[in-house]
Amino acid sequence: MLAVRSSHKPSATKRIxxxxxxxxxLFVASNLIDEYRIFQGAQVAAYLVGIISIVLLTGxxxxxxxxxxxxxxxxxxxxxxxxxxxxxxIWASFFVAVIAAALFGAIIGISAGRLSGPYLAGxxxxxxxxxxxxxxxxxxxxxxxxxxxxxxxxPGKYADTVSPYKWLFWxxxxxxxxxxxxxxxxxxxxxxxQWRAVRAHETAAALSGINPARSKVxxxxxxxxxxxxxxxxxxxxxxxxxxSSFTLALSFLLxxxxxxxxxxxxxxxxxGALIIVIIPTIFESWTEEASLGVATYLPGIIxxxxxxxxxxxxxxxxxxxxxxxxxxxxx
Amino acid sequence: MIRxxxxxxxxxxxxxxxxxxxxxxxxxxxxxxxxxxxxxxTLGMTSAQSGAASPGYNxxxxxxxxxxxxxxxxxxxxxRKIVLKLEDDKYVPTNAVNKVxxxxxxxxxxxxxxxxxxxxxxxxxxxxxxxxQQVPDLFVNxxxxxxxxxxKYPTTFMYLPSYIMEAKVMSKYIKDKxxxxxxxxxxxxxxxxxxxxxxxxxxxxxFVAGGTQKYASLSQATVGLTAQMxxxxxxxxxxxxxxxxxxxTAVALRTAAALGYGTTWGPQFIMGSVGADPTTLLTLAGxxxxxxxxxxxxxxxxxxxxxxxxxxxxxEDEYVKKFIEINTAYNKGVVWxxxxxxxxxxxxxxxxxxxxxxxxxxxxxxxxxxxSKGGTFASAGYSKLDSANNVxxxxxxxxxxxxxxxxxxxxxGKPVVYTADSSTSNGDVAVSTFTRPAMPADGVPTNx
Numbered sequence: 001m002l003a004v005r006s007s008h009k010p011s012a013t014k015r016i017x018x019x020x021x022x023x024x025x026l027f028v029a030s031n032l033i034d035e036y037r038i039f040q041g042a043q044v045a046a047y048l049v050g051i052i053s054i055v056l057l058t059g060x061x062x063x064x065x066x067x068x069x070x071x072x073x074x075x076x077x078x079x080x081x082x083x084x085x086x087x088x089x090i091w092a093s094f095f096v097a098v099i100a101a102a103l104f105g106a107i108i109g110i111s112a113g114r115l116s117g118p119y120l121a122g123x124x125x126x127x128x129x130x131x132x133x134x135x136x137x138x139x140x141x142x143x144x145x146x147x148x149x150x151x152x153x154x155p156g157k158y159a160d161t162v163s164p165y166k167w168l169f170w171x172x173x174x175x176x177x178x179x180x181x182x183x184x185x186x187x188x189x190x191x192x193x194q195w196r197a198v199r200a201h202e203t204a205a206a207l208s209g210i211n212p213a214r215s216k217v218x219x220x221x222x223x224x225x226x227x228x229x230x231x232x233x234x235x236x237x238x239x240x241x242x243x244s245s246f247t248l249a250l251s252f253l254l255x256x257x258x259x260x261x262x263x264x265x266x267x268x269x270x271x272g273a274l275i276i277v278i279i280p281t282i283f284e285s286w287t288e289e290a291s292l293g294v295a296t297y298l299p300g301i302i303x304x305x306x307x308x309x310x311x312x313x314x315x316x317x318x319x320x321x322x323x324x325x326x327x328x329x330x331x
Numbered sequence: 332m333i334r335x336x337x338x339x340x341x342x343x344x345x346x347x348x349x350x351x352x353x354x355x356x357x358x359x360x361x362x363x364x365x366x367x368x369x370x371x372x373t374l375g376m377t378s379a380q381s382g383a384a385s386p387g388y389n390x391x392x393x394x395x396x397x398x399x400x401x402x403x404x405x406x407x408x409x410x411r412k413i414v415l416k417l418e419d420d421k422y423v424p425t426n427a428v429n430k431v432x433x434x435x436x437x438x439x440x441x442x443x444x445x446x447x448x449x450x451x452x453x454x455x456x457x458x459x460x461x462x463x464q465q466v467p468d469l470f471v472n473x474x475x476x477x478x479x480x481x482x483k484y485p486t487t488f489m490y491l492p493s494y495i496m497e498a499k500v501m502s503k504y505i506k507d508k509x510x511x512x513x514x515x516x517x518x519x520x521x522x523x524x525x526x527x528x529x530x531x532x533x534x535x536x537x538f539v540a541g542g543t544q545k546y547a548s549l550s551q552a553t554v555g556l557t558a559q560m561x562x563x564x565x566x567x568x569x570x571x572x573x574x575x576x577x578x579x580t581a582v583a584l585r586t587a588a589a590l591g592y593g594t595t596w597g598p599q600f601i602m603g604s605v606g607a608d609p610t611t612l613l614t615l616a617g618x619x620x621x622x623x624x625x626x627x628x629x630x631x632x633x634x635x636x637x638x639x640x641x642x643x644x645x646x647e648d649e650y651v652k653k654f655i656e657i658n659t660a661y662n663k664g665v666v667w668x669x670x671x672x673x674x675x676x677x678x679x680x681x682x683x684x685x686x687x688x689x690x691x692x693x694x695x696x697x698x699x700x701x702x703s704k705g706g707t708f709a710s711a712g713y714s715k716l717d718s719a720n721n722v723x724x725x726x727x728x729x730x731x732x733x734x735x736x737x738x739x740x741x742x743x744g745k746p747v748v749y750t751a752d753s754s755t756s757n758g759d760v761a762v763s764t765f766t767r768p769a770m771p772a773d774g775v776p777t778n779x
Contacts, residue, residue: 036436043429136547144521144547145424145450148457164460165436238428239458242450243547245425281433284418 012185019181026173030166038165040277042237045172047257048273049179050230053223054258055269060187061219062199064117067124068227069251070131075101075228076235076246077135080147085140090151094175097232098225105224109217128251132243146242149235172233179226183266186222195219256307279303364693366441372685372692373414375434377455378447378472382421387577387611387670388447391472392417394674395445395681397662398654402678405775408685416440422447424454431455435466442467442697445490445677449475449523456484467697469684470677470723474605475526476753479722486698488705489723490677492639492714494523494574497603498530499751500727501637503760505536505570509599515542515568517559517583519575527574527603534758541566546579560586564596573602580606581615581627584634588626600634604727607636609736610643610668632734635741637727640676640711642738643669650676650711653774676711683708683776709768709776713748726750726763 030038050068057063075097082088082096112123135141151171154162186192197205198212206212235241253276261272280299314321366373378392379385392415399413407413416438418430427448434440443466446452452471455461461468462484470490471478474497479489505514516531516538518524524545531538544559560583563571573583580602590596609631616627641648646655654675658667665671685692687700687708705718714726728746730738740746748763771777 034436036433039432039436145453150457238425238454240424240428240454242424244423 015181015184019177023174023177026177027170030169030173035163035165038163038169039237040281042165042169042172042233044270044273044277045169045176046230046233046237047254047276048176048269049226049233050254051258051261051269051272052179052183052266053226053230054254055263055266056183056187056195056226057219057223058258059263059265060192060199061195061216061223063216063219064121065124065223065251066121066255067126067128067131067251068223068230068254069246069248070124070127071101071105071224071227072231072234072250073131073135073241073243073246074104074224075231076149076241077141077147078228079232080149080235080241081140083149084147094229094232097228099228101228101231102221102225105227106217106221108224109220112220113213113217125248125251128248132246135246136243142242144243146240146245148239149232149241150239151236168236171236175229175233179229180266180269183226187266191215191218253303256303260303260306260310275306276303279306364441365439367411367692370411371414372408372411373416373438373440374442374444374681375416375418375431375438375440376443376445377418377420377427377430377434377451378445379422379451380417380419382419382423384422384448384576384578386581386615387608387668388422388472390665390668390670391445391447391674391677393665394658394662394671395678397665398657398675398678399682400661401657402682402775405773408682409690413682413685415444420448420451422451424450427451427455428458431459431461435460435464440466441692442469442694444469444681445472445674447472449473449526450521452478453522456487461486465694465698467694467701469697469701470680472673472677473523474723475522476529477522477526479720479753481721484721486694488701488718488721490680491605492724492727493530493722493753494526494603495530495533495753495755496725496751497637497727498527498536498574499534499758499760500729500749501572501601501603502531502534502536502758503749504635504729505572505601506534509570512569512599513539513542513567514570514572515539515544515563515566515598516572516574517544517546517556517563517579518572519579520545520547523605524574529755530758531572533755534760539566539568542568542571546575556582556586557589559583560590563598564590568598570599570601573600573606575603575606577606577608577611578615581612584612584627584630585616585623587630593629593632600630602634602636604637604639607638607738608643608669609732609738610666611670613736628734628736631732631736634732636730636732636738638669638730638738638746639714639724639727640669640672641713641746642730643667643672644737648711649770653770654711657774672711679774679776680705680708680710680716683778686776686778689779704778707768708778709771711767713746713765713767714750714763715765722753725752726765 050072054065054068057065078100079093079097083090083093112120115123136143151168153159153164154167194210194215197210198215202212257272257276260275262268279302283299283302376392378388380389396415399415403412416434418434420426420430452473465486468487471487472490474491474494476493476495478484478487514536518527541562544562546556546559573580612631613624613627616624641651645651654672655667657675658665658671684697684701687704688697701718705716708716712724713728714724717725726748728748729741731741732738749760750763751760
């Protein structure tokens with residue numbers, strides 16, 4: 001992943017080979033670790049895709065979002081609906097989630113194209129609040145209890161030998177790897193450069209022939225597609241698509257993860273996802289006293305404190321900080 | 332010579348001591364079951380310890396732990412101490428899946444006890460290995476009748492009487508005491524509320540036009556029920572059923588006061604058991620202002636509610652009396668109320684189930700013991716615990732709150748307990764003939 005920053009960028013083919021190697025490594029690892037860690041691995045993979053969607057939009061295109069949970073919800077509900085109502089196979093529902101969320105993102109992107117900075121953040125925040133409430137009010141979406149989304153067991157003869165957790169992990173990890181490859185290729189392509197140019201200086205970008213409005217809408221659309229994939233992966237881990245899964249807290253959690261990992265690089269997404277899944281687990285196992293108010297809120301307090309520290313000490317994220325330190329040593 | 336004799340005596344004494352210990356019930360070896368060691372039995376629980384729905388319910392888990400601490404001090408279950416891992420799911424299904432997965436896969440608990448919430452536990456049953464690993468899922472703290480399904484959920488046993496039973500008992504009481512009156516209802520819009528609606532339908536209770544109101548309270552805080560309560564008021568409902576969680580019930584009562592309850596408006600409120608703990612209702616109201624507390628109390632005074640346990644204020648009751656003692660000593664600083672009673676009683680049932688499972692319990696022996704002996708366990712419940720059919724308690728009594736928020740049987744004297752089943756094809760209700768077993772000496776079960 002560091003390759004993104006180096007001057008000798010690997011070709012798309014090399015990236016794909018690297019991704020296959022990582023996939024193989026994860027496959028082997030999934031046979032060595034216990035089921036709970038595998039379950040957490042699936043969660044990390046789902047959050048990872050969600051964070052990438054923020055990194056693309058905010059880190060690369062410079063558009064602030066507070067409502068990524070809403071786009072995840074659109075993807076997840078679409079996936080569940082096409083399985084339940086039209087009998088589509090589960091694998092196809094993942095594509096539907098991406099397309100539906102991307103379309104939704106395109107519409108929002110066009111209408112929000114005139115907004116920027118805090119105004120855009122406000123608009124996306126409204127979606128984060130509104131979409132779960134809306135889902136609650138539409139009967140076909142199953143109200144508060146939502147819809148079931150069951151990825152079931154491994155196919156054929158593997159159903160008995162492969163644990164449901166491994167199956168879940170493989171699917172989520174595959175989605176995450178595909179998402180990373182696409183995101184890395186995209187950001188190192190002309191489109192990625194256009195996004196960064198618009199983020200750095202909109203007028204200058206326009207003078208050099210880039211259409212900033214179109215570039216922003218495209219970023220919104222692509223980012224929403226990733227969010228849709230994150231939404232469907234996340235729903236697979238809990239077997240459920242419900243308003244309570246896509247709260248404002250989820251949007252903020254993903255944003256926190258993206259800042260902690262480093263919002264300006266795809267490589268930070270993995271760190272961010274690991275932090276938001278692992279930190280609560282560590283602190284919960286330290287305290288193990290849910291009856292104490294402080295223990296219940298401790299993981300949230302710690303993650304928030306890390307966020308504040310990160311913004312104060314390394315606003316570009318720890319990965320950027322490390323990069324700068326390394327860079328300094330070279331001179 | 333003398334030294335050799337002394338040694339022989341010492342060896343003899345040691346052998347006798349070991350034999351004595353073995354006979355007195357200390358297990359010789361660790362049982363072959365997850366979560367059971369030579370010295371401990373680890374149990375898991377998820378509940379709403381924080382979040383919008385948590386007030387009141389967040390006291391149940393710690394109350395269970397306090398009772399277990401008491402039993403541990405008295406020697407535990409056949410020498411093993413009970414460890415309760417309590418996880419906070421915030422009443423959100425997604426969290427419940429995460430937490431139950433953690434309890435089963437990482438903490439490797441022997442059994443789940445008292446998991447609270449309908450939607451949360453439905454999600455957990457669907458996406459965690461409760462069924463696959465045959466994890467005993469004891470005394471689920473909800474009245475959703477769908478859980479009492481030995482075929483679908485073979486290891487799940489309920490604690491509360493079903494919401495269908497509750498609705499039937501409520502319907503009978505309303506029909507008997509308020510014939511011809513217009514009825515309205517406020518219910519939680521999920522399987523909890525819908526189960527209740529199914530019971531009212533089975534009992535043939537009909538609601539006035541505009542008098543069926545719902546609220547959603549799982550993921551969002553119950554921000555306001557003004558719209559719903561105003562609708563109920565304008566529907567002309569004379570009897571209003573509130574079938575919701577405690578936090579929502581508190582808001583409903585406070586809103587009713589603001590809409591003129593007690594002055595220009597005087598419907599009869601009747602509340603479901605899970606939302607009716609007066610201490611929590613008044614604490615929730617009082618958390619804002621003294622006026623808010625007074626307003627809630629005004630709406631609560633004269634309201635009716637159903638209960639399956641004795642009133643927490645009934646200090647003459649032998650179970651209540653003992654549990655208050657345990658609460659004072661082992662649950663320090665926690666105000667005694669109905670939630671603490673619910674938790675202690677639940678924990679006492681768990682201890683009896685563990686004892687019935689034998690000296691070296693397995694998950695299978697625990698389930699078998701509960702099925703065959705659950706109905707005989709001593710508990711504060713006024714009706715039979717129908718564990719043979721995976722059902723919880725089977726009856727309710729009707730009480731009325733006085734002006735200080737204390738509930739007492741409507742007809743004075745001993746509560747009359749009504750029993751029903753969870754069938755939706757009839758609304759039959761009968762007066763229970765159940766005789767409650769006496770409290771075990773010192774509150775410590777000795778069953779086997």
